[in-house]
Amino acid sequence: EDQVTQSPEALRLQEGESSSLNCSYTVSGLRGLFWYRQDPGKGPEFLFTLYSAGEEKEKERLKATLTKKESFLHITAPKPEDSATYLCAVQAGSHYKLSFGAGTTVTVRA
């Protein structure tokens, strides 16, 4: 069964303090790794898809990277509006479904 583990569970940052979130996975035949952002009371919002080791994608202050065992979401110079829960999900083998991690809740203080 696909395993997705995110760390840390929670992260408190000062505005401008860069940091990284980790998503480690154990799957057979990764087809894609997805990052989502979820705000309280809302549905997950798609951020990135990574398909192969070495791939990187950026969007504003966020940068996602992928290795054969894990993915990192780097937040550079975060702002309070970056506060959210960040979810990682994998799609593997012949399966269509996304298997989600438990998420990392990021709080950025002004």
Add this chain to the structure above:
Amino acid sequence: DAGVIQSPRHEVTEMGQEVTLRCKPISGHNSLFWYRQTMMRGLELLIYFNNNVPIDDSGMPEDRFSAKMPNASFSTLKIQPSEPRDSAVYFCASSYDTNSEAFFGQGTRLTVV
């Protein structure tokens, strides 16, 4: 496009009652997913449709749960009878195909008392 639309946003019902959750996927998307989110178990896939056909319902917890997709623009998730342990946020998501990213609706927060 308005995105994935779910209704109602909130539902409070008594144990034993029937509950129907509704979803309108993004136009042109061929895949539709129903997820449930709880603090204890996170996001779990309940059922998946492709081209309006249920492909895998192995995530549906019990026979009390059923889902339909009568056409490309509408799906329902029904719980009958509802129980307090069904309390959760239910999300509908759609994607262009099985390899594409899924876009989620705002969810329905269900409370069964």
